[in-house]
Amino acid sequence: MQLSVYSEKQTAMTVGYGPFSLSTRSAFQTQCRLLDQYINELVGKRVAMLPGGIGRLTNYAREHGVDATCIDASELCEGLCKLEYPSVPFLLEDMSVPRESWDACFLEDAPFALNPEALFKLATNWQKHATVYPLVYTYSVVYFNSSALDDQFDAVEPTGAQYFKRILHSGTSKVLIRPSELEDCIIETYEVDLNQPIKPMRHRPKADYRYMGIGLFVDEMWKLKLWSGGFECDFSSNEAYKLMRAVPERISLSSSFKS
DSSP states (O other), X not given: OEEEEOBTTBOHHHHHHGGGTTOSHHHHHHHHHHHHTTHHHHTTSEEEEETOTTSHHHHHHHHTTOEEEEEESOHHHHHHHXXXXXXXXXXXXXXXXOOTTOSEEEETTGGGOSSTHHHHHHHHHHTTTSEEESSEEEEEEEEEEOHHHHGGGOOSSHHHHHHHHHHHHHTOEEEEEOGGGOXXXXXXXXXXXXXXXXXXXXXXXXXTOSXXXXXXXXXXXXXXXXXXXXXXXXXXXXXXXXXXXSSTTOOOOOOOOOO
């Protein structure tokens, strides 16, 4: 089991890897497998890669006949793209603002979106202007108890216990945990069509279960963000999209686009 707790302003990924937080060889291979499922229907089409990072997956797509462009709000990623993949076209801009000229967009973070809120907001913005890939996103809500986690979210002093209770409710704890470490487990799986209006996410805690996590089952492990107080988000309007802080200088950008 691995556990990360981070502030809402700066994630553990930023601290650990900076622009390479989602760019390890293993992560790249996962992204390629997802893209390969749609590669035949994307060949020859103008595809916006979101967020494109340093252009690695964009380069892979172009090698397979896709007219792909890397879009990211990071000047650091722009510089690394020019260094590592000079033939990849890069647009430094707010990726939440769709353009009319794209045939499709590909959401690169889909295999890693433990909390799909940002992913769904981005898809909502692009739905009317391009086909969103992957076509379907699947996530799970896991209700469980775990003696393995209990000692990690408790303290001797009442003040400390209240602090950890707040942490559990905030979505700032990320856990990588084996199925064998989950007790009294209930798993609810949701499939979301990213090209249809996305219904609000409303997941409530269940009695007798201390933990509620939202995430994915990958490599025989549960990767979850803990929202033990419940989670709710609405995608009915084209709100500003809060960029995932995978690199230090990515900031919250407001979209001027209105649906």
